[in-house]
Amino acid sequence: MFYGLNKFIKRILPKQLFYRSLLIVALPVILLQITISIVFFDSLWIKTNIGMTRALVGEIKTFIKLYNSEDADKIYLESTFEENMDIDVIYFQKKKFSEVMNEKWYSPIDRSLRRELKSKKLKYWFDTSKFKNTVNLKVEGNDGYFEFFIPRERLTSTSVRIFALWITLPAFLIIAIAIIFLKNQTRPIKKLAEISKKFGRGEEIDEFVPSGASEIRQAGYEFEKMRKRILRHLNQRSEMLSGISHDLRTPLTRMKLQLALIKDKNIVDRFSNDIDEMEKMLNEYLQFSSESNKEQTEKFEFNELIQNVITQFNNDLITFNKGNYFLFNGRKLSIQRCLNNLIENSTKYANKIEISLNVLKSNILIFIEDDGLGIPIQERENVFKPFYKIDKSRSEKNSSVGLGLSISSDIIRSHGGKIELGESKLGGLKVVISLPF
Ligand SMILES: Nc1ncnc2c1ncn2[C@@H]1O[C@H](COP(=O)(O)OP(=O)(O)OP(=O)(O)O)[C@@H](O)[C@H]1O
C-alpha cells in the first residue's frame, strides 16, 4: 500500500529540480496564508461583525420601543437618533412593506443581521447590496413601518480587504523572489549537464566557467579538471602513435632502398610486398589521426550524407531507406569516413547491400546489412581491433589493412555512440550504429 502511495506521489511531483525546490518554498507559504486567513476570518472578522450587528439591532429596537411609547416626542426622538447614531430613518404610517427579501446565503453580513433581527423578534426586510456603502432595513412598527439607512461600517469591519491584501502581497513577493533565486541556482546545474552531454558526444567545448553555489561550482571545477585530463590523455596517446607511425616510415624507406641492392628476385618480391603492406598501414593510420584531430563539429543533414557516400560507390546493388530529415551536430568528415569504411567492407565481402536510417527520440539508428558471409559471433569483438583480419583468404585479394572497423568504431564512440555487429536477414553481416543527439 505504501509502495503504491509512494509511486503516486512520485508521479504527481514535478520532475525538474527548479519546480521541486519552488514547491518546497511555495507550499508552506501558501498553507500558512490559508491557515491565517481562516483563523482571521472565522475568529476575528465574523465575531466582530456579530458583535457590531447585535449592538446595532439593540439600538434600533430601543428606538422603535421609545417611538411607540405614548408620550414620546417623535420628531425630537427621530432627529436625536439620526444625529447620534448616524442612521437615517423614515416612518411610514399606516403602511406595510411587501417586498420579497433577497437574502444572500453566502454573505456573512446578511447571515448575522438576520440572526440578530430574528432573535429580537422583529418583522424585517433588508437589502445589503442595493447601495454600495449603505444597508437598507425596514422594520415593522405598531401601525406602519420604519425604513433605516445604515452605513455599512456599522455592521462590518472594513479591514478585511486590507488584511487580504497584506497577507497575499508578501506571499506573492516571497514566491517571486524564490523563483528568481531558484532559477539562478538551477541554471549552473543545467549548464553542467549540457556541457557533460556535449563532451560525451565529442563536441567542441569552449572554456567552461563553473558558477552557482559552492557545491555546484565544485562539481563544475572537478568536471572541468577531468575533461582536461581526458583530453590531454587522448592527445598524448594519439600523438605518440602518430609519432611512431611517422618515424617508422624512415627505416621502411631505407629498407626499400636496400632491397634494390639484393640480387635474388624471389626475396626482393616477398620483402617488397611486406614493406608495401606496412607502408599502407602506416599511411592509413596517419591519415586518420591527422584528419580526426583537426576536425570541428558542424551541422549536417544525415540522409544527404549517407546518400553522398552511396553515390560514390556507383553500385546498383546498394539500396537506401531514408529516414526523416535530420540535422546532426558532429564531425561530418569522420562520420563520412566511417560509413565509407562499412559500406566498402560490404562491397568487398558481399554483393547486395541494404542501408537504412531511423530517427528516434534521442538517438539515430543506422543499419548496414549485406548478403555476404557475415562475421561469426566469436570474431565480432576481434574485428574491431586494429589490423585484425578474420582470415587472410577473405581479404588478401583486396589488399586490406584491417583498420576499417577499428577506425569506424573509434569515430562512433568519439560521438558518444555505439556500433554493434549482428546477423542480417539478407544472410550476411548487420552493422547497427546508434548515435545520440
Ligand atoms: N561485411 C562484412 N562481411 C564479412 N566479413 C567482414 C565484413 N566486414 C568486415 N569483415 C571482416 O572483418 C575484418 C576486419 O574488417 P576491417 O574493415 O577492419 O578490415 P579490412 O576490411 O580487412 O581492411 P581495411 O578496411 O582496413 O581496408 C575483415 O578483414 C573481414 O574479414
Ligand SMILES: [Mg+2]
Ligand atoms: Mg574494411
